[in-house]
Amino acid sequence: MKKHYRSEKNCLNCGTTVHDKFCPSCGQENLELHEDFLHLALHSVGHYFHFESKLFNSIVPLFTKPGYLTKEYFAGKRASHLNPVSMYIFISILFFFLFTANTNINKREIIDDNTAAAKPATEKENIRKAVSLAKNKLNEDVTAGEISEKTAAYTYTMLDKTEAALDTSQARPNKAVSYKKPAANAEQTHAAGEEAEETGVIHSLKAKFKEVATNDLSSELFKNKLVSHLPKIMFILLPLFALILKLVHWRSPKLYVEHLIYSIHIHSFMFLFISLLIILSWIMPFLSDWLSLLGSIIILWYIYRSMRNIYGNSRWRTISKFFLLFFAYSFLLFVCSFAVVVVTLYTV
Structure with missing residues (x-):
């Protein structure tokens, strides 16, 4: 259906003179204000499918081409892909929802089992x-x-x-x-x-540890509540991961923001991939352990492969830097996890 454009040449959003259909300053389309319902609906659907197209163009290479989106972003090819931060927020919302739902399901099962066992x-x-x-x-x-x-x-x-x-x-x-x-x-x-x-x-800490260690219900609830904090820990570690990349590749001319964009893409992949594993574990609970093992291997391989594509180092040099990155990141993860463990002990 044909769009109705304004005859006036001033942008209603920023006031800039509009020579064509879009404002050269803010990008707003110079459409008539008083559109009928059909025009409004079609305009909204068009924006939705435009977002859906960019999402598809971003998610597919995120899964199939490690490091591709980061290289495209800094090559200036950004219009056909989602903004890294927008994509990360979208994926993390999905991940947090599924992760929390999965934890709450386990928590309810534990409480029901212990309640049944406590009756006699x-x-x-x-x-x-x-x-x-x-x-x-x-x-x-x-x-x-x-x-x-x-x-x-x-x-x-x-x-x-x-x-x-x-x-x-x-x-x-x-x-x-x-x-x-x-x-x-x-x-x-x-x-x-x-x-x-x-x-x-x-x-007090010893008493809390003893209480959790000697009570089956408290122990299981503690484990599940601790697992529910994992997404928050990973969110905190995202900029720290970029800092470690900067230190590991200290001779690289890349700026911190480039490492940060790569870190966002890596975490976006991990969040989305783990979300997929959670859904598969709901469908096939008997394969949950194997899915966890396979998922860990794939994530490690993905990080290694993307590092080779982004930084262009040789295979063995990439492996050595990968292990430096792994141990430094694991140490930070341990420190953050210990802090969360202490907090969780007092909230079970």
């Missing part, structure tokens, strides 16, 4: 109450002098082991009995002194 706990609770009553009675007998402390200590140990055997997945402090136990030996006294000297932060 009435008998255990009755035994715990009986053990607690026995400990209180034992404490009263020791106080009254009816039972010696040695005999009481042995009986108390047996009761404590019985209580601990009911639920080995949860460490609970013992507060039921308050009688004075036999004096600790020198080694125990020394250990107690060292524990008393620990700072509050270290003691």
Whole structure:
């Protein structure tokens, strides 16, 4: 359908004189303001398919030609491809959505399984109450002098082991009995002194680690919540990845922004590829482990191949720089992950 262009030659967006159909300054099309619904709909659909065409022209070479989009971008051929930042935002939104959905599915399954397993706990609770009553009675007998402390200590140990055997997945402090136990030996006294000297932060971290390590539900929820933070870690590491590239290729004349654009394309590929693997794991859950292994190999190969295409080094020189990049990036990933682990411990 024919478009209706304005007869006036002033751009309604920036005021520049328009000699043809588009403003030479801002690029706005000099169309009539009062279009009917059909013209408006066709204009919007045209913009949509224009975006779809650029998306297709970007996604296909992103998958099939490592480093191609980066070379095209700095060669000035940008009109037919999506802007790297726009493409990264689009792909990362999809990735975050799928990754979070996958984590929440696992989290619900874990909670349901543990809830089902926790139902037949009435008998255990009755035994715990009986053990607690026995400990209180034992404490009263020791106080009254009816039972010696040695005999009481042995009986108390047996009761404590019985209580601990009911639920080995949860460490609970013992507060039921308050009688004075036999004096600790020198080694125990020394250990107690060292524990008393620990700072509050270290003691708190140890307690959190112990809680997560000894409770199956907390452990699984911790793992899944930690996994859900992975996309955020990768988002933070994107500019750091470009900085490492700059340092690894310190003799290269490329500017930091060129390394950054390459980093954006690499992460866009990883996000999109991992999103595809998540969908495949939903369809074929029995192949999830093999998909993870295959995905890791493909991502490593993709980075190596794109480095050869972008920086033009020989095979062995590229491999050596690839390993430098891998170890430096892994170290940063470890530091960021450790910080996230500490935060996650206090939010489970």
